[in-house]
Amino acid sequence: MTEGANAKGRSQAAGMSAAEFRELGHRLVDQLGDFLTALPDQPVRAEDSAPRIRALLDADAFPEQGMAPGEALERAFTLLREHAVSTAHPRFWAYIMGSPSPLGALADLLASVINPPVTSYPTCAITVSLEAQTVRWLARLVGFPTDCGGLFLGGGSLANLVAMRAALHVKAGWDVRAEGVRGPAGAPLCLYASAESHTSIVSAANLCGLGSNAVRKVDTDRSGRMRFSSLAQRLAADRKAGLRPFMVAATAGTTGTGAVDPLPDIAALCQEVGLWFHVDGAYGALAVLSPDAPLELQALRLADSLVVDPHKWMYLPADVGCLLTRDRRVLYDTFHQGASYYADSDEQLLLGGPETLQLRDLGPQTTRSLRALKVRLCLQHEGRAGYARMIGDDIRLARRLYACVEAEPELEPLTHGLSITTFRFIPADLEPQAEAHRDYLNTLNKALLKRLQRGGAAYPSHTDVEGQAALRVCIVNNNTTVADIERLPSLVRRLGTELDAELRPGRQHRTA
Structure with missing residues (x-):
C-alpha cells in the first residue's frame, strides 16, 4: 500500500466522512440562516476598491497542499458574506436576477x-x-x-x-x-x-x-x-x-x-x-x-x-x-x-x-x-397561485414606485413596464426638455446612480430612454416591501441635490 493510502488502497483527499459532512453542512446552514435574517439591515453592496479586491484574493496563495474542508468553507463564507452582492437583499433592484428561494438552494x-x-x-x-x-x-x-x-x-x-x-x-x-x-x-x-x-x-x-x-x-x-x-x-x-x-x-x-x-x-x-x-x-x-x-x-x-x-x-x-x-x-x-x-x-x-x-x-x-x-x-x-401572487406584488410595487416618483419634486418618471420603473433626477432650476441641459442631466444621473450603489442603501441600475440617462428599478424580489420602495424617491432626491451642488458649485439649491 502506498504512503497516504487507506485500507481501500487509495487516497481519500477528496473524500469526507458522513459525520464531517453533517457537521459542516449543519454549521453552514445555520450561518446562512443568520445571514438571511440580518441581510435587510446590511448595505446591499460593500464599498470595495479594486486594490482591496486584489488584496483579498492575494491573501489566498495557490494551494500546493490542501487544507481542512472546514477552514476552506469558512474562508469562502466570510469572503462572500462581507463582500458579495446578494440578490436576496430586499433593495437589490439592478438586474433581472430573482431573489433566491431557500428551497431552491436546498434542491441544488x-x-x-x-x-x-x-x-x-x-x-x-x-x-x-x-x-x-x-x-x-x-x-x-x-x-x-x-x-x-x-x-x-x-x-x-x-x-x-x-x-x-x-x-x-x-x-x-x-x-x-x-x-x-x-x-x-x-x-x-x-x-x-x-x-x-x-x-x-x-x-x-x-x-x-x-x-x-x-x-x-x-x-x-x-x-x-x-x-x-x-x-x-x-x-x-x-x-x-x-x-x-x-x-x-x-x-x-x-x-x-x-x-x-x-x-x-x-x-x-x-x-x-x-x-x-x-x-x-x-x-x-x-x-x-x-x-x-x-x-x-x-x-x-x-x-x-x-x-x-x-x-x-x-x-x-x-x-x-x-x-x-x-x-x-x-x-x-x-x-x-x-x-x-x-x-x-x-x-x-x-x-x-x-x-x-x-x-x-x-x-x-x-x-x-x-x-x-x-x-x-x-x-x-x-x-400557480403562489407565483401569481408574488409576481403581481412585484408589478404593483413597481407601479407604486412610479406614483411616488411622480409625487416627489425634482424627480421625473419616464416608463413603467411589468416590474420595471425608470426615472431621473432634475434640479428645479433646469428645464428638463432643454437641449442645453441634456448632457449635464445625463452626467448628473449617471453619477447619482454610482453614489446610490456605493452608499449601499439601495441598488438600482441604469438604462437609456430616448437618449436620457435613467435610473432603473427592476423588482423581481419577493423580499422587497412597500416601505423599501417608498423610501427610495426621497433618498434619490437628497443624493441628487448633493451631487448637483458638487457639480455646479455656486448655484442656489433648495434643500429637500
Whole structure:
C-alpha cells in the first residue's frame, strides 16, 4: 500500500466522512440562516476598491497542499458574506436576477450531492423523465401547449442560441447541419428583433455563423416596444432586396424597460409569411400569471419557441433557463448525434421517446446538471397561485414606485413596464426638455446612480430612454416591501441635490 493510502488502497483527499459532512453542512446552514435574517439591515453592496479586491484574493496563495474542508468553507463564507452582492437583499433592484428561494438552494444541494446523470433514459431514467415532466409543467404554467418539446439550460442567452439554431434547421430551406448557414441558395439569411432586444440575440447570430448584420433591428416606441409597422416595412424591403428572412425574435419583457412587443400581430405576420416566431420571454413570460400584465402575453402560446428563465421571476438560485418548442421533435432533429459510446433504449418510447428524454441530443450540452429539480420543488411548494401572487406584488410595487416618483419634486418618471420603473433626477432650476441641459442631466444621473450603489442603501441600475440617462428599478424580489420602495424617491432626491451642488458649485439649491 502506498504512503497516504487507506485500507481501500487509495487516497481519500477528496473524500469526507458522513459525520464531517453533517457537521459542516449543519454549521453552514445555520450561518446562512443568520445571514438571511440580518441581510435587510446590511448595505446591499460593500464599498470595495479594486486594490482591496486584489488584496483579498492575494491573501489566498495557490494551494500546493490542501487544507481542512472546514477552514476552506469558512474562508469562502466570510469572503462572500462581507463582500458579495446578494440578490436576496430586499433593495437589490439592478438586474433581472430573482431573489433566491431557500428551497431552491436546498434542491441544488440535493442534486449536487447525489449528482445523477441527466443525459439519456438508459443512463438514468428518473432524472430525464423528471426533467421532461417539469418542462411540461412550466409550459402549462405560462399557457404554452403541453405536448411541446424543451429542455433546461443555463439561462436565456443559451436558450436563445438553441432556439435560433432550431429555427435555422426548419426555415433555412436547405440542410444547415450538412451545408452550413450559407448553403446553396445564395441569398443571405436574416432575422428580426427590436432595437431593445437582449444582446444574446446578436450573440446567437454570431455563434450560428450568421454574423451580426443578419440581425435586422426594428425601431421601438418610447417604452421600448417594437413598432409593428416598422417590422412589416423592413421585412418587405429585405425580401425585395434579395435577403432570405427566417425568424422574428420578439421580446416579452425588455431588459431596459420591461416592454412587451406586439406579440399577436407578430405571430400573425410570421404565420402569414412562413417565418419562425420566437419569443424571448426570459423575464416577462411568467407575468402572464398576473391579471395586471399586458394582454399581449396571451399570445405566448402561439410561439414556435419560447424562452422562460426560472432564475428570474420564479425566484430561483442561478442558473436555470428553459426553452420550450411547439414541435416536440425539432430539438432532437436539430442536435441529434449518434456515437458508439451512447446508450439507447426502446423502453423510453413509453414515456415520450428520445425527442423528449434523450436530453444529450436536444441541445449543445452532453453532461448536464439536474437544474429541473429546483424548478420542480419550488413549483410544487408555491403552486400557480403562489407565483401569481408574488409576481403581481412585484408589478404593483413597481407601479407604486412610479406614483411616488411622480409625487416627489425634482424627480421625473419616464416608463413603467411589468416590474420595471425608470426615472431621473432634475434640479428645479433646469428645464428638463432643454437641449442645453441634456448632457449635464445625463452626467448628473449617471453619477447619482454610482453614489446610490456605493452608499449601499439601495441598488438600482441604469438604462437609456430616448437618449436620457435613467435610473432603473427592476423588482423581481419577493423580499422587497412597500416601505423599501417608498423610501427610495426621497433618498434619490437628497443624493441628487448633493451631487448637483458638487457639480455646479455656486448655484442656489433648495434643500429637500
